[in-house]
Amino acid sequence: MELRDCAPATVAVHAGERRRERPFTPTVGPIYASNTFVAPDPEEMDAILGGSLEGYTYTRHHNPTVAAFEEAVALLEGAEAARAYASGMAALAAALLGAGVAPGDRVLLSRDLYGATVSLVRDVFGRFGVEAVTADLTDPSAYEPLLERHRPRAVVAETLSNPLLRVVDVGALASAAHAHGAQLIVDNTFTTPLLCRPLELGADLVVHSATKYLGGHGDATGGVVVGPRERIRDLYARQKLLGDNLGPFEAWLLHRGLKTLPLRFQRQSASAWRLAQELRDSGRFRRVVHPLLPDHPDAERVRRLYPGRLPGAVVSVDLGCDREGVFRFLRALRLVVPATTVGDVYTLCLYPWIASHRSLPPEEREAMGVTEGLVRFAVGLEEPGDLLADILQAAEQI
Ligand code: PLP
Numbered sequence: 001m002e003l004r005d006c007a008p009a010t011v012a013v014h015a016g017e018r019r020r021e022r023p024f025t026p027t028v029g030p031i032y033a034s035n036t037f038v039a040p041d042p043e044e045m046d047a048i049l050g051g052s053l054e055g056y057t058y059t060r061h062h063n064p065t066v067a068a069f070e071e072a073v074a075l076l077e078g079a080e081a082a083r084a085y086a087s088g089m090a091a092l093a094a095a096l097l098g099a100g101v102a103p104g105d106r107v108l109l110s111r112d113l114y115g116a117t118v119s120l121v122r123d124v125f126g127r128f129g130v131e132a133v134t135a136d137l138t139d140p141s142a143y144e145p146l147l148e149r150h151r152p153r154a155v156v157a158e159t160l161s162n163p164l165l166r167v168v169d170v171g172a173l174a175s176a177a178h179a180h181g182a183q184l185i186v187d188n189t190f191t192t193p194l195l196c197r198p199l200e201l202g203a204d205l206v207v208h209s210a211t212k213y214l215g216g217h218g219d220a221t222g223g224v225v226v227g228p229r230e231r232i233r234d235l236y237a238r239q240k241l242l243g244d245n246l247g248p249f250e251a252w253l254l255h256r257g258l259k260t261l262p263l264r265f266q267r268q269s270a271s272a273w274r275l276a277q278e279l280r281d282s283g284r285f286r287r288v289v290h291p292l293l294p295d296h297p298d299a300e301r302v303r304r305l306y307p308g309r310l311p312g313a314v315v316s317v318d319l320g321c322d323r324e325g326v327f328r329f330l331r332a333l334r335l336v337v338p339a340t341t342v343g344d345v346y347t348l349c350l351y352p353w354i355a356s357h358r359s360l361p362p363e364e365r366e367a368m369g370v371t372e373g374l375v376r377f378a379v380g381l382e383e384p385g386d387l388l389a390d391i392l393q394a395a396e397q398i
Helices: 008-014 042-050 064-077 088-098 115-128 140-150 170-179 229-242 248-258 261-282 299-305 323-332 362-368 384-395
Strands: 081-085 106-110 131-135 154-158 183-187 205-209 223-227 287-289 314-318 348-350 374-378
Touching (some): 088 205, 106 140, 115 131, 154 170, 223 229, 261 287, 323 374, 323 384
Parallel strands (some): 106 131, 106 154
Antiparallel strands (some): 287 314, 348 374
């Protein structure tokens, strides 16, 4: 039976493991904490360094522990290959270079992207003559005119945005981008390959902050780019020079975390949906944001794109107060952890006004719907009833 034909839960626990070793094969792959690898024969070394033979010479180039993690992510994404990076940001930079972004090019960015992704294109690539253009990419009817006007080299979108959980139609965006000669890079961090496999919908490269759901335990930072084998080979050539590779210890932790991704993501998504409904029913909050709630602007789209599925494990709430009130709420939380990031075993609460959206002028934040009272919960593995009780008691302290 081929692993690639199995369900995600099976792929997650077996992929990348049990490479044949002599005289024994460990069930869990070891951490190859070695900078270099002995070449038994100089001909072999020559072939590996020349690229005609797969193998290992130097960990900055490649490492078997990292390769096992890459293999597992590629299989889960239904991709031919994957390349791991030191962080999600390093993976995004690699994907932009891999899409051929060069001086004089424009990159079209979804307005709701993770702020650092926008800054990466604007401030780092911008210094080399690349222009960042941001636009609302949730409305498919806007794709044609936007692409016609800006003629970008690459388009970058997230499947589910932060913190308002706006939903992008990846298939429609990929077709429109290709019709205008642009490459589509999709950041699949918030949906994971369990909910969305963007390559199958036409994306050219897919990026993950593995720091989040893939690793899942809040103890390792990493990133991955997945795509067709030739494209990943091209990234590999550049990574050897940039040295933005993932280390073997982190790769091992992320790979261990990946094995429980299907279980964790299912449970976290179910808890988020239950919390969203109960927080709304409490009548205590100005607004509860979850893509399945009927007042969400993309409620119809998410049901069409992900029929019968739970769209991720994040729920945002407008507490209906100012910054001081939100601070009182955050101080009163007993179980929910006030910290950035998503995808941990603990439920985390982020205040976008002072964190992810801090660099935008307040009027712009308000216009986007990121209001002063808005907080985001990245739901963990606790019992949802306990989380609800904690959030409601903290809301009493506002
Ligand atoms: N993409 C998304 C959607 C994110 O939320 C983040 C980090 O919060 C990143 C990319 C960057 O990932 P990392 O922190 O691993 O560099």
